[in-house]
Amino acid sequence: MEQKELHKIIEQSAKTIFSYCLSRTNSKTEAEDLSQDILVELMNSSCNLRD
Numbered sequence: 001m002e003q004k005e006l007h008k009i010i011e012q013s014a015k016t017i018f019s020y021c022l023s024r025t026n027s028k029t030e031a032e033d034l035s036q037d038i039l040v041e042l043m044n045s046s047c048n049l050r051d
Contacts, residue, residue: 006046010039 017038022031 006043010042013042014039 014035018031018035021034021038022028025031025034
């Protein structure tokens with residue numbers, strides 16, 4: 001997957017991921033940290049992502 005495609009997918013998913021994390025942690029700070037961790041893992045595993 002190309003970097004440009006990856007960034008577009010992550011940008012589209014970031015708000016949803018944050019909302020999910022916020023509903024699970026009930027703390028904005030913890031939700032930000034958790035969503036950041038998830039997004040980093042997505043970037044690291046980008047070669048394994050499918051549509």
